[in-house]
Amino acid sequence: MRAGPCGLRSWGALLLVGVIGCRVSAGPREASYVGRDFAFRGPDTLPPGPTVFRFKNAGTLDHELGLALLRPGVTAAQAFAAERDGASVDSIYEADGLLYTPFGTEVDMGLTVDLQPGRSYVLICTLEDGPKQTPHVKLGMFKGLVVRPR
Amino acid sequence: MKARFWPVLAFAVFGCDRAAVPNDVEVVASDYAFAVADTLPAGPARIHYRHAGAVLHEMILGRLREGVRPAEFADSLAHGRKVRALLDGGTAVLFGAPGQSSFPVSIGVTLVRSRHYALWCQFTDGPDKARHMTMGMFKMLDVR
Ligand SMILES: [Cu+2]
């Protein structure tokens, strides 16, 4: 009636499937960023692969986390210069999305991205605090993010 | 003796958090409408955005505060009033340009049962033109 070595092996294999299966279904990695007046705090580099970006507004104003994939060959410095000068960013960004969090609120949604190995992204807040006010990007709410090679 | 292995089997089969597997939902933006199911199941979802229009669009997703009626929210949007107080927290936004058929960024959200979510586009096609949400780019999603 005892489970022989083969039996143990099969249960072990089953357990392994369970554990690996759990790891697979555990979902994408999370990357958390905090916005303050006027900077982003969070990782500068991330590994490639599916990632959910989360954003918390820890400032005293409305902020957003814009996430943009830079076109190949474009640097974060070039993207910043375009944003600073109010130039068109059509030739700079390949895709973008954002999380908007008014002051005193939270956003329980995330941006899910399959981070591409070796590619560069930028985090940006383009909000202004009123008409003719300086956009937050010019005050420091801009951050480059590099995805490590696979 | 084998009974002691049942917990292992149970873990292998049920141990994974099946609820963690998100439901993939595609929203197609055209000029000027969002095509997506009216009702969505509660739980984790990935909202994908596909641009099928000829002009620039955005897709803003926000959850209505409890007690806010969809008609009240739609009316505020249509009249250009601020909707911040009607929303439960912040919003997520995806942008799409003509020719961008598949979008590599999606919104990860845990849809809350019995709540209403709004999708809208605030873009215009130029100065003095109507905002797209007043031209049809507004959609209410109910979560069951
Ligand atoms: Cu900001």
Ligand SMILES: [Cu+2]
């Ligand atoms: Cu639009």
